[in-house]
Amino acid sequence: MIWRSGELSHRILLYDRWNLLVEKQGNSAENAPKGMDSQLENLRSLSCHAQEVAQDMESIVYSLQNSQSVFLGIEQNENFVKNKIGEGFDVKYHRFVIEALDNRQALIIYIEGIVDVKAIGELLLSPLMQRNKMPQAVGAAEKPGIISMLSSAGISIATVKESQNWTETCDAIMEGNCVLFVDQCDTALLLSVRQQEGRAVEEPATESEARGPRDGFTEKIQTNTALIRSRIKDHGLRFEEFKIGERTKTLVVLAYIERLVSKSILNEVRTRLNRIKVDGILGSSYIEELIEDSPYSIFPQIDHTERPDKASAAILEGRIVLMVDTTPFALIIPTVFWNFLQSAGDYYERYFIGTFLRWIRFIALFTSASVSSFYIMTTSFHQEMIPTKLALQIAAGRADVPFPAVLEVLLMEILFEIIREAGLRLPKAIGQSVTFVGSIIIGQAAVQADLVGPALIIVVAVAAICNFAIPSYSLANAVRLIRFPLLLVTAAFGIFGYLVGLTAMVLHLLSLRSFGESFWTPLIPFEKSGMKDVFMRAPMWRMLTRPGLSHSEDNASRQARGQKPEPPDNG
Amino acid sequence: MKKIAAVVLIIINAMLLPGCWDMREINDLGMVMAVGIDKDVAANLYIVTVQIAKPASGDGDKKSEHIWVVSAEGKTIFDAVRNLALLSSKRIMWAHNNLIIIGESVARDSIIPVIDYFTHNPEVRMETFVVAAKGDAKQYLSSTSGLEEIPGLGFRDMYRYEFLTGKSVQSNVLRVARRYFSDDRQIAIAAIDFEKGVIKPGAEHPESEAKMIKLAGAAVFNDDKLVGWLTPEQTRGLAWLRNEAKAAVVTVRAPGNENRSVSVETHNVKAKIETEVHEGIPAVTIILSGDAHIDEEDSATNLSMEEFKEIIDQLVEAEIAAEIKLTLDKVQKEYKSDVLDFGRTIHAQHKEEWNKIRDQWPALFPKVPVKIVVNIEIRSSTTLQQPMKDLKRGIGQ
Numbered sequence: 001m002i003w004r005s006g007e008l009s010h011r012i013l014l015y016d017r018w019n020l021l022v023e024k025q026g027n028s029a030e031n032a033p034k035g036m037d038s039q040l041e042n043l044r045s046l047s048c049h050a051q052e053v054a055q056d057m058e059s060i061v062y063s064l065q066n067s068q069s070v071f072l073g074i075e076q077n078e079n080f081v082k083n084k085i086g087e088g089f090d091v092k093y094h095r096f097v098i099e100a101l102d103n104r105q106a107l108i109i110y111i112e113g114i115v116d117v118k119a120i121g122e123l124l125l126s127p128l129m130q131r132n133k134m135p136q137a138v139g140a141a142e143k144p145g146i147i148s149m150l151s152s153a154g155i156s157i158a159t160v161k162e163s164q165n166w167t168e169t170c171d172a173i174m175e176g177n178c179v180l181f182v183d184q185c186d187t188a189l190l191l192s193v194r195q196q197e198g199r200a201v202e203e204p205a206t207e208s209e210a211r212g213p214r215d216g217f218t219e220k221i222q223t224n225t226a227l228i229r230s231r232i233k234d235h236g237l238r239f240e241e242f243k244i245g246e247r248t249k250t251l252v253v254l255a256y257i258e259r260l261v262s263k264s265i266l267n268e269v270r271t272r273l274n275r276i277k278v279d280g281i282l283g284s285s286y287i288e289e290l291i292e293d294s295p296y297s298i299f300p301q302i303d304h305t306e307r308p309d310k311a312s313a314a315i316l317e318g319r320i321v322l323m324v325d326t327t328p329f330a331l332i333i334p335t336v337f338w339n340f341l342q343s344a345g346d347y348y349e350r351y352f353i354g355t356f357l358r359w360i361r362f363i364a365l366f367t368s369a370s371v372s373s374f375y376i377m378t379t380s381f382h383q384e385m386i387p388t389k390l391a392l393q394i395a396a397g398r399a400d401v402p403f404p405a406v407l408e409v410l411l412m413e414i415l416f417e418i419i420r421e422a423g424l425r426l427p428k429a430i431g432q433s434v435t436f437v438g439s440i441i442i443g444q445a446a447v448q449a450d451l452v453g454p455a456l457i458i459v460v461a462v463a464a465i466c467n468f469a470i471p472s473y474s475l476a477n478a479v480r481l482i483r484f485p486l487l488l489v490t491a492a493f494g495i496f497g498y499l500v501g502l503t504a505m506v507l508h509l510l511s512l513r514s515f516g517e518s519f520w521t522p523l524i525p526f527e528k529s530g531m532k533d534v535f536m537r538a539p540m541w542r543m544l545t546r547p548g549l550s551h552s553e554d555n556a557s558r559q560a561r562g563q564k565p566e567p568p569d570n571g
Numbered sequence: 572m573k574k575i576a577a578v579v580l581i582i583i584n585a586m587l588l589p590g591c592w593d594m595r596e597i598n599d600l601g602m603v604m605a606v607g608i609d610k611d612v613a614a615n616l617y618i619v620t621v622q623i624a625k626p627a628s629g630d631g632d633k634k635s636e637h638i639w640v641v642s643a644e645g646k647t648i649f650d651a652v653r654n655l656a657l658l659s660s661k662r663i664m665w666a667h668n669n670l671i672i673i674g675e676s677v678a679r680d681s682i683i684p685v686i687d688y689f690t691h692n693p694e695v696r697m698e699t700f701v702v703a704a705k706g707d708a709k710q711y712l713s714s715t716s717g718l719e720e721i722p723g724l725g726f727r728d729m730y731r732y733e734f735l736t737g738k739s740v741q742s743n744v745l746r747v748a749r750r751y752f753s754d755d756r757q758i759a760i761a762a763i764d765f766e767k768g769v770i771k772p773g774a775e776h777p778e779s780e781a782k783m784i785k786l787a788g789a790a791v792f793n794d795d796k797l798v799g800w801l802t803p804e805q806t807r808g809l810a811w812l813r814n815e816a817k818a819a820v821v822t823v824r825a826p827g828n829e830n831r832s833v834s835v836e837t838h839n840v841k842a843k844i845e846t847e848v849h850e851g852i853p854a855v856t857i858i859l860s861g862d863a864h865i866d867e868e869d870s871a872t873n874l875s876m877e878e879f880k881e882i883i884d885q886l887v888e889a890e891i892a893a894e895i896k897l898t899l900d901k902v903q904k905e906y907k908s909d910v911l912d913f914g915r916t917i918h919a920q921h922k923e924e925w926n927k928i929r930d931q932w933p934a935l936f937p938k939v940p941v942k943i944v945v946n947i948e949i950r951s952s953t954t955l956q957q958p959m960k961d962l963k964r965g966i967g968q
Contacts, residue, residue, distance in 0.1 A: 379596070379597040380594045380595065380596055380597070381593065381594060381595075383595075383597050383600060383602075383664060383666060383667075384664075384666030384667065384694065384696075386597075388602070388604075388667045388669070388724060389724070391597060391602065391667060392602065392624050392626045392721075393626070394597055395597045395598045395600070395602070395626035396626035398596065398597060398598040399598050399626055401598070404594070404596055405596055405597075406594075488586055489586065491594070492585070492586040492587075494593065494594070
C-alpha cells in the first residue's frame with residue numbers, strides 16, 4: 001500500500017505540472033483535466049483510508065485470535081496452531097485414534113528437542129491407544145468430561161493442566177509441553193514433559209575457591225533452584241516467578257526467605273521487574289541494566305555470582321537473589337560497595353587470613369585505579385617526592401625515551417588492554433602464545449628499543465595484576481575504565497588533578513544507591529554491628545546479627561550469643 | 572543533552588588548554604646533588620658550582636662519569652644560579668640536593684646571602700646538610716667519594732653516620748637559619764677537608780691522585796662571619812654539650828701500664844646546663860651523665876673487675892671533662908662565640924635577668940665561669956674479663 005500511494009502521489013505531481021502547462025497554453029482542454037483532478041483526489045484519500053482500515057483489521061484479528069478459545073473440531077485446532085507457530089521441522093503434529101473412546105480422533109503437538117519423546121510414547125500414547133490399558137470409566141464419560149477424565153485417569157504424567165485459552169496453549173508448546181487435543185472437545189490438555197539437554201553442574205569458572213563447594217550454577221534455572229534448595233531447607237524459602245521479555249518469555253525467579261527479607265526492597269524489586277518491557281532477556285546483565293539505580297554510573301551496583309553457596313549466604317542475610325533462566329549468573333539485591341570486595345573464600349578460610357586478604361584487595365583496588373596516574377604525577381610533576389636514588393634510576397631508564405611520560409603510559413595501557421582482549425576469546429592454545437608475545441616480547445623489546453622506560457613496564461604490570469586481584473569482575477572492569485580519565489586529568493593538572501580526580505571518584509561512589517539504600521552501608525551511614533564484615537571478617541561466633549540494610553527489622557539476630565569455643569573446664 | 576555537551580566541552584577544554592602546564596619529564600631535569608658557593612671578593616662575584624647527577628643505565632656504562640660539575644658566576648647567588656642555565660642542557664632542580672658547601676671566602680665574608688637564598692628557594696629541602704669548606708668549595712665538588720658513584724649522595728650518608736664519632740656537628744639549612752635568627756646563640760657548621768693518602772687502585776700515581784672528602788671538625792661563626800675552626804677533637808667537646816655524641820668512643824690509659832689503652836663506648840650521655848645569674852654576672856655548670864661499656868682492653872692487670880671498672884670510670888670522666896675544657900678554652904676565650912648555647916640556656920632559665928644582660932652578652936660570654944661535672948657509670952664490659960693475650964697464655968699453659 002505504501003508503495004502504491006507513493007506512486008500515486010508521484011503521478012499527481014506529474015499531472016499538476018501538465019495542468020500548469022495546459023493552463024498557460026489556453027482554455028481548450030480545461031474541462032477534461034478538472035474532472036480527472038477530483039477523481040484522483042478521491043482516489044488518494046481512499047487509499048489512505050484503506051491503509052488505516054487494513055491496520056485496524058489486522059489488530060482486530062490478532063486480538064480475536066488471542067482471546068479465542070480452543071475449537072471443537074480437531075482439524076480447526078490443527079490449522080490454527082499451524083498458522084500460529086508454523087510447521088518447523090522440529091514441530092511435530094501427531095494424529096492418532098483413541099480406541100477406548102469409540103475410535104475418536106486425537107492430536108498431540110510438541111517441539112522435538114525440548115520434550116522427552118520417550119515419556120510421550122510410554123506415558124501418553126501407549127495408554128491412550130491400547131483399549132485394555134484404559135479404565136472403563138473413560139469410555140463411559142460424558143462428552144464435556146472426557147478431557148478431565150483423561151487427565152485424572154487415562155494419562156500417567158504428573159504435571160497436567162487443562163486450558164481453553166490459545167495464548168496459554170501455544171506458550172505451553174513453546175515451553176516444552178506436549179499438548180493433546182481430542183476431537184469434539186473444546187479443551188486442550190497441557191502435559192509437562194519438558195526435557196532439555198543442559199550442562200552438568202561444574203565448578204564455577206569465574207569464582208573458584210580453594211576451600212569451598214565445587215558446584216556452580218548452570219544455564220538451567222531448575223538446576224539452580226535445586227542447588228539452593230539443597231542448601232536452605234527453611235519453610236520460608238520462596239521462589240517468586242516472573243516472565244520477562246515479550247518474545248523470549250524468559251523465566252526470572254526471585255529467591256528469598258519470607259521472614260528475613262526487607263519488604264520495602266522486595267516490593268521495589270517487584271515494581272522494577274514489572275516495569276520491564278523488552279523483546280528479550282538473554283542474560284542476567286539485561287535485567288541488571290534495566291533495574292539498577294544509576295544507569296549512567298561506571299560502577300556496578302548489583303553484584304552477581306555463579307556460586308550457589310554465595311547466593312545462599314545472601315538469602316540467609318535477608319537479601320534477594322534474582323535468577324534468570326538460560327544464564328548461570330544470579331544477581332544479588334541489594335548490593336553495597338563492600339560486597340564487591342568480599343569473596344566466598346573469606347568465609348571458608350580462617351578469619352585471620354580472611355581479614356588479611358580483604359585488606360590486600362582494598363590495596364589492590366586503589367593501586368589498580370591510581371598507580372599509573374601516581375607514576376605520571378611523580379615523574380612528570382613532583383620529582384621531589386621520589387627518593388633520590390629511585391629518581392636517578394627512573395631518569396636513567398627514561399633517558400632515551402622520546403615520548404612524554406603520559407603518552408608512554410597511555411601507549412602501554414592501551415597495548416595491554418589489546419593484548420588482554422586478544423587473548424580472551426582465542427582457543428586456549430593460541431591464547432597462551434598471545435600472552436607470551438604480549439608480555440615478554442613486546443614488554444622486553446619496548447624497553448630495549450627505548451620506546452618505554454623499564455619502570456613504566458612495572459607500573460603497567462602492577463596495575464594489571466592488581467586489577468586481577470579484585471574479586472568482582474564487574475568492579476574490576478569499572479576500575480579498568482576509571483584509570484584513563486584519572487590518568488588524563490593527572491597529566492593535565494599534576495597532583496591537583498590526581499587528588500581532584502580521586503575525590504570526584506569517591507564522591508560519585510558515595511552518591512550511589514542500591515535499591516534506595518546507601519551504597520556504602522554500613523560505613524556511611526555508620527552502623528557498628530555491620531562493620532564486623534567490612535574491614536575485617538569477624539569469626540563465626542561473633543557474627544551475631546545480619547548486616548543492617550537488607551534484612552527485615554524484626555529479624556536481625558542471626559545466631560545465639562556465647563558460642564565461642566573453649567576448652568572444657570577442668571578446674 | 573545540551574547540558575551534558577556543555578559539561579563535556581568544559582572538561583575537554585580544561586584538560587587541553589593548560590597544556591600540561593607545569594609538566595616536566597624526569598629525564599629533562601638536571602638533579603643537583605651538591606652545591607658549592609665561593610666568592611671572588613675582589614670582583615664581588617659569587618661563584619656557584621653544582622654537582623649534577625648523570626643518570627646512567629646500569630650495564631656497560633660503568634666507566635662513564637656519573638656526575639657533571641659546572642660553575643657559573645653572578646652578582647648574587649640567584650644570578651649565578653640563573654647563569655648556570657646558560658651551560659646546562661637540562662633544567663636544574665634543587666629538590667634532591669643533599670649538600671650545601673660554603674666556601675671559606677663566603678664564610679669569612681658573610682653567610683647571610685647563602686641562608687637567604689636557600690631558605691627562600693621552595694625547591695630546597697630545609698634538612699639539606701650545610702658544611703663549611705676549608706679553602707674553595709669548588710674543588711670539593713669534583714672529588715670522588717670511595718663507595719658511592721655520586722659523591723653528593725655518598726657525603727649525605729657519611730654525614731648520617733657522623734654520630735658514631737661525635738667529632739662533627741649536625742648542621743642543616745633549618746638549624747643554621749634558626750641559629751642565625753636568634754640572638755642568644757651562634758652558628759657552628761660542620762667543616763670538611765681533604766683526606767690525603769688514600770690509595771686509588773688503577774690510577775697511575777695512586778697516592779697523588781687520592782683526594783677524598785672527610786668531616787674535619789667544625790667552623791665557628793660569630794654572627795654571620797667565620798671566626799675560626801675547631802679540630803675534630805675540639806668538636807667533640809661541643810658535641811657532648813649538644814647531646815650529639817651518641818655513641819662516642821673514649822680512650823684512656825690502662826691502669827698500671829703506660830703504653831696500653833682501654834676504650835669505652837658511651838651511651839645515653841645527657842648534658843645538662845645549669846645557669847645562675849648573680850647581680851648581672853652569670854655562671855654556668857655543665858653536668859654530663861651517662862653510661863659506658865668497656866669495649867677494648869689491651870693490657871693485663873691484677874685488679875678485679877670491680878676495681879678495674881672503678882679506675883676506668885674515673886679516668887673516663889676526667890678525659891671527657893678535659894675534652895670539654897679544651898673546647899671551652901677555644902670557643903669561649905679565643906673565638907668568643909656562644910655556640911655552646913649558654914646564652915639560650917640563661918634566657919630559658921632566667922628570663923628577666925637575661926633581658927637585663929642581653930645587650931652585654933657578647934662581652935660577658937668570654938668571662939662566664941664554667942664548672943664541669945661528669946658522671947659516667949661503667950655498666951658492663953662487652954669484652955671478656957681478661958684481655959685476649961692473657962686468655963691465650965692461659966690456654967697455652
